[in-house]
Amino acid sequence: MTDPIYKTDALIADDIEAYLDQHQHKTMLRFITCGSVDDGKSTLIGRLLYDSKMIFEDQLAALENDSKRVGTQGQEIDFALLVDGLAAEREQGITIDVAYRFFSTEKRKFIVADCPGHEQYTRNMVTGASTADLAVILIDARKGVLVQTRRHSYLCHLLGIRNIVLAVNKMDLIDYDQARYDAIVAEYETFAKGIGIESFTAMPISGFKGDNITANSPNTRWYEGAPLVQHLEAVEINAAHDAEKPFRMPVQWVNRPNLDFRGFSGLVASGTVRAGDSIRVLPSGHTSTVKSVVAYGGDLDMAQAGQSVTICLEDEIDCSRGNVIAVADAPPEVSDQFEATIVWMDEEALLPGRGYWMKLASQTVSATVAEPKYEININNVGGPGDHLAAKTLELNSIGVAEVTTDRPVVFEPYADNRALGGFILIDKITNRTVGAGMLHFSLRRAQNVHWQATSIDRDEHANLKNQKPKVLWFTGLSGSGKSTIANEVELALNAMNRHTFLLDGDNIRHGLNKDLGFTDADRIENIRRIGEVAKLMADAGLIVLTAFISPFRAERQMVRDMLPEGEFVEIFVDTPLEVAEARDVKGLYKKAREGKLKNFTGIDSPYEPPERPDITVNTVEMTPSEAAQYIVSKIAPLK
Structure with missing residues (x-):
């Protein structure tokens, strides 16, 4: 009998192939860490990378040297240095830019964004949250719920993140006091309900010591929930939910390699599509039937949300970049006037009435923003005075305003579809991205006013x-x-x-x-x-x-x-x-x-x-x- 410890080359090859196949078919979870300054976001991510064995030996040696050079009050490794890459970040011990890191476990792959905690970098946090499925909101157990905790929680909810983990960090610094932990969770729960967060998962952790990160800690025997990594492996991601919605695919380009092939390529934003499905192209409204769904390697039986494919149609209808292919009997809306929430991201304030480029999925149109209806008082969301009068929006301000485009665009409310409800505004002269927005609904007057054709042109x-x-x-x-x-x-x-x-x-x-x-x-x-x-x-x-x-x-x-x-x-x-x-x-x-x-x-x-x-x-x-x-x-x- 062959000793199982000693494997043949064939067995080793089979193991490698099985591992690669398993890794290839793992789901991907995108999540962010956010919260107030010095709540331990970068340290937590560094700990996740370290515990998941995603650090090479030379990186570990460099990290140990950097930890000694920077000085970390006696700890051997400063995990935050794995994420804080800018010199200014290391010198100040803070995060300024959004840092993206990749790691994986046996069950899932992850992309995590470490978002800055300072109020002045709110726009950076919005960038990181815009593509996330889950948010880990950290709270320093010594400080409790702070203004920036509320700000980031509201932004996560605003940006459509429904999976929220409340990680009460640095429990080691309060001797794992359950009463203090329970008080923080209760305070956050009251706030969360006020802004519409229906549920969240709370857990006591220590990013530095590793408590409840990959395994339940003996220091918190009173905590009966799963450790953080286990929760991240099990949580449902947006792509699975999006697959249940009606089919939509913004067209990125017309794929015409030769005269015998014409298809429309893009990322499926929601739903599923198969050959034989009836579709509608918007905004024109032309209908057809799917002839085939093509991906790298050949035709597919089905494509779903999150996949990039080329769709071929039975009919030669007009369809180009910026159009949206959707299921025929439940198409998205088309309008040129909307109400939207806008996060202003530029040093120069919003100028109501000025024309900006608006990019929504693969559509680019000229848009103007009216004087805001109100600015959101982010420091008092859900309380009295949370709406402020405003004539413009300054850097990092969030407001609700009406947006008008120079031609109709295909859209859905952001709450229903991120891809067709989220947009950015670009300055036409400088090409700077100046704002990000979420569409709520089309204005009724847009549906009631129609262009009247005249006989004399x-x-x-x-x-x-x-x-x-x-x-x-x-x-x-x-x-x-x-x-x-x-x-x-x-x-x-x-x-x-x-x-x-x-x-x-x-x-x-x-x-x-x-x-x-x-x-x-x-x-x-x-x-x-x-x-x-x-x-x-x-x-x-x-x-x-x-x-x-x-x-x-x-x-x-x-x-x-x-x-x-x-x-x-x-x-x-x-x-x-x-x-x-x-x-x-x-x-x-x-x-x-x-x-x-x-x-x-x-x-x-x-x-x-x-x-x-x-x-x-x-x-x-x-x-x-x-x-x-x-x-x-x-x-x-x-x-």
């Missing part, structure tokens, strides 16, 4: 006037000569029998925009309204001239995007500030310098000159008449 309006419609957008500082030159251009066009209309900034503020002031938000709304009016006039076939400071590039680009290619002509009236101020025809610069006129462009409010204007005229070198003739020559021909 814009081309026929233009043909009647024998001209090509244009919007001549004059921009420059106050006193640069915009209105004067625009008036000269209109006179010249009138002499050429062209149909025109001049929209002047001051004149518009006497009527249509009389309710607006001169804050950045009001200036943005001022330009938005003018853009809409100019578009309607261009639809009527007119050549529209607008003379506005329009200080921000983003809003000028917004108006350009409203019009067909080539119809928007940005004319930069380039006049140095000192020249414009010397003219000061209206006495506005003098008032601004004396502090009597706030938010005046060029003095205490910025002007962003065009980077690539279509036409530039310099009023120091040209007279208004010469500038006008130059502009007319550049926009010709007009038919």
Whole structure:
């Protein structure tokens, strides 16, 4: 008989193959650790990596050396150093950025995000929580429930994390006092119910000593629950729950390797799909039947939430990136107006009315955010005064506001579907991600207002006037000569029998925009309204001239995007500030310098000159008449 200790090469190969097969089919749990500063988040993750044997010998040696160098009050290993990678983090003993680590056990694979505890890094915590299935919220047993404990708990609930572990850490520092532990859990339970957290799993642990991490600790015999790792191995993950929902797949790209194959590739966001299923493509509403579901290696009998696949259809219907393929009899909604919760993540505050890029699944649209309905007082969630009046959102603020997109998008409430309910906002000029949001529902007015088709279109309006419609957008500082030159251009066009209309900034503020002031938000709304009016006039076939400071590039680009290619002509009236101020025809610069006129462009409010204007005229070198003739020559021909 062969001694079982000594295995043949074949047996060893079988063992390796079995292990690899088992590892390949393990489920993946994504979770985060969060809580207040110095609650032991990084130490806990370091302990998990250490206990799961995910540290190489050279890493362990380096960790021991770093622990001695940093100084950790006598402990042999500072597990937090495995996660805190930035020099500033190690020096200060805190976490600044989100650190992702991978480890596995015999039953499951894990990706854990160590989220910073400081309030100023709330945006980092939101990033880590956005893809998590579970949150481990740590509490220092000596300190109890703190403000940041409440903040992170609320954010986890807001971001749709329903599996929450309340880990009361550093139990070794209170001699494993059950009464203290029970008091902390009771206090947290009262708070959790107030913000809508229906259930959570509490456990006493010590990340440093290892109590109740991989095995139940003899120091807490009064605790009857499972240790942390065992709980993480058993908890149900979102993918399993998502598979039970109706089928949705945002299309990432059209897969067309040759003329004989055309499929639509993407990540299945929810539900399951098989050959023969009836589907609907949104927002168009076209229907078809699934011909096959293809993945790497060949056709699949079925694909479910979390899998990346290519779907081939029986019919040649229009479908492209940004569309959503869904089950035919239960499709998601389509709308262009929503209520949403927004977490603001940029140093520059939200500017209501400004156009931002909105990315929702594989859809990218232009979106504006209205003035917030309220800001959430994160330090008093669930209590009196948890809603604060707000005109904007500052860095790390959370508020509820209405969002409007330039065209309908396919969506579901975030509470029902993260993939089709969560979005980010991107600054159009800098390409910075400035906000993250969760859609609640579409506004009723969006469903009740429909575009009415008319018999006479814009081309026929233009043909009647024998001209090509244009919007001549004059921009420059106050006193640069915009209105004067625009008036000269209109006179010249009138002499050429062209149909025109001049929209002047001051004149518009006497009527249509009389309710607006001169804050950045009001200036943005001022330009938005003018853009809409100019578009309607261009639809009527007119050549529209607008003379506005329009200080921000983003809003000028917004108006350009409203019009067909080539119809928007940005004319930069380039006049140095000192020249414009010397003219000061209206006495506005003098008032601004004396502090009597706030938010005046060029003095205490910025002007962003065009980077690539279509036409530039310099009023120091040209007279208004010469500038006008130059502009007319550049926009010709007009038919």
